[in-house]
Amino acid sequence: MCAASTARPAKGSVTPAVEAQGLTKAFGSGPTEVQALRGVDLSLRQGVFLAVMGPSGSGKSTLLHLVGGLTKPTSGKVLVGGQDLSALNDDALTLLRRRRIGFVFQFFNLLPILTALENVALPLIIDGVREAEATQRAAAAMELVGIAHRRGHRPGKLSGGEQQRVAVARALVTEPVLILADEPTGNLDSTTGDQVMALLRRLVDERGQTILMVTHDPRAAAMADSLLTLKDGFVAHEQRLDGGRSAGEILRELEGLS
Amino acid sequence: MLAGRLEAKGASLSVKHALLGLLARGPQHGYELKAALDGELVPLSPLNFGQIYTTLERLERDGLVVHQVVAQEERPDKKVFSLTPQGRAELEYWLSSPSSLSLDLRNETFLKFMLAGLLRGRVPGVHPAAVMAAERRAAFDSLHEVARARLLLDPDGSPPEVGLLLDLASLRLEAFLKWLDRCDEVLTRGASGAPDG
Numbered sequence: 243m244c245a246a247s248t249a250r251p252a253k254g255s256v257t258p259a260v261e262a263q264g265l266t267k268a269f270g271s272g273p274t275e276v277q278a279l280r281g282v283d284l285s286l287r288q289g290v291f292l293a294v295m296g297p298s299g300s301g302k303s304t305l306l307h308l309v310g311g312l313t314k315p316t317s318g319k320v321l322v323g324g325q326d327l328s329a330l331n332d333d334a335l336t337l338l339r340r341r342r343i344g345f346v347f348q349f350f351n352l353l354p355i356l357t358a359l360e361n362v363a364l365p366l367i368i369d370g371v372r373e374a375e376a377t378q379r380a381a382a383a384m385e386l387v388g389i390a391h392r393r394g395h396r397p398g399k400l401s402g403g404e405q406q407r408v409a410v411a412r413a414l415v416t417e418p419v420l421i422l423a424d425e426p427t428g429n430l431d432s433t434t435g436d437q438v439m440a441l442l443r444r445l446v447d448e449r450g451q452t453i454l455m456v457t458h459d460p461r462a463a464a465m466a467d468s469l470l471t472l473k474d475g476f477v478a479h480e481q482r483l484d485g486g487r488s489a490g491e492i493l494r495e496l497e498g499l500s
Numbered sequence: 501m502l503a504g505r506l507e508a509k510g511a512s513l514s515v516k517h518a519l520l521g522l523l524a525r526g527p528q529h530g531y532e533l534k535a536a537l538d539g540e541l542v543p544l545s546p547l548n549f550g551q552i553y554t555t556l557e558r559l560e561r562d563g564l565v566v567h568q569v570v571a572q573e574e575r576p577d578k579k580v581f582s583l584t585p586q587g588r589a590e591l592e593y594w595l596s597s598p599s600s601l602s603l604d605l606r607n608e609t610f611l612k613f614m615l616a617g618l619l620r621g622r623v624p625g626v627h628p629a630a631v632m633a634a635e636r637r638a639a640f641d642s643l644h645e646v647a648r649a650r651l652l653l654d655p656d657g658s659p660p661e662v663g664l665l666l667d668l669a670s671l672r673l674e675a676f677l678k679w680l681d682r683c684d685e686v687l688t689r690g691a692s693g694a695p696d697g
Contacts, residue, residue, distance in 0.1 A: 297681070436650065439647075440651050443651060460640070460643060460673075460674050460677045460678075461643070461647070461670060461674055463640070464640060464643035464644045464646070464647040464670075465644075465647045465651075466644075469640055479633060479636070479637075481637050481640060481641075483640060483641060483644035484641075484644070
């Protein structure tokens with residue numbers, strides 16, 4: 243059975259949140275074979291926010307799907323919270339995805355017939371958590387992302403930014419070791435996109451959440467701690483985004499001027 | 501420093517007109533002018549006193565402002581500046597004229613890109629792809645700083661005008677990054693034509 247637990251490991255423990263080793267992925271075979279990934283390594287410490295960029299066809303979505311256990315690599319392996327995904331059977335993989343990975347998508351992917359609160363509680367309900375507890379944890383997650391006042395609304399009654407907040411709450415509700423975000427600002431205007439990015443940033447800074455985000459938007463990517471650029475299935479470029487100065491220093495400077 | 505990294509290369513702000521504009525609200529002394537510049541008009545990139553006083557002297561020489569010496573107890577006299585009619589006319593003319601946006605046709609990154617292409621193979625270690633990678637790295641570092649600054653200002657109650665200034669910086673950097681992608685495309689095309697790439 244699944245070795246994954248729902249407990250979130252303490253920030254700073256040695257096990258990386260995610261590791262990928264020699265990851266390759268080919269689609270099709272023979273003359274129509276497409277090499278989407280040609281050997282990618284990465285190691286993501288807990289509490290780090292990584293942005294993955296690259297032109298379309300560079301392999302960034304494939305990387306996200308492999309790390310999320312949605313597809314299997316042609317070769318190489320993925321470890322999430324120290325757990326080798328290739329060692330899991332389909333049932334165990336489903337459980338790990340449900341309990342240890344939170345997903346945030348471009349088009350929110352909320353169920354239209356459920357209220358916001360029910361959408362957020364859903365991963366827990368599916369996992370067999372009692373309804374009272376699931377509802378309570380869902381409400382707490384919604385509080386955390388500032389959308390608690392919309393708990394009774396159906397997604398159709400919410401703005402894009404609100405829907406994405408609900409989706410972030412749903413991703414958080416299981417206290418996952420990793421959040422995978424696929425173009426989370428792709429369907430939002432720039433102000434709302436900034437707000438969603440500010441929320442993701444806050445989850446990293448205040449809760450030590452680990453996030454891997456795929457985006458083509460440099461403005462969103464710039465919110466991350468590190469940037470990985472893929473090109474033709476390879477890592478073309480890797481960069482820590484610290485700019486040489488801490489956020490505190492920038493803040494002091496801005497405060498000094500006001 | 502945020503200001504140092506993000507300062508638009510080549511584009512120089514008109515301190516002269518900033519001062520004329522502040523004096524159009526009423527007479528002020530140098531310190532007050534400096535505070536208003538830092539607080540409202542140039543909030544993310546403080547000007548130094550030297551620049552302000554030099555500009556005031558020049559404005560006075562050109563008849564756009566005059567000063568009056570006001571005696572203070574136990575402190576040195578202070579100069580209070582005010583706008584002349586010519587100064588007001590100059591301000592109004594400037595406000596109604598569009599700013600000269602630089603087309604940046606002597607762009608430094610382009611120069612490096614071209615030179616690295618010409619010198620490639622002749623000077624060891626020089627390659628346009630490396631030049632562009634360094635530019636990209638620096639642009640993302642700056643964009644990260646802008647994003648962090650926006651985040652620190654945003655939570656509540658920050659003046660929206662400062663946000664606009666950060667937006668301008670961000671959009672410029674995003675455009676620059678997009679342009680670097682174009683440069684990469686040109687390089688890739690060149691490399692596939694000439695296998696030595």
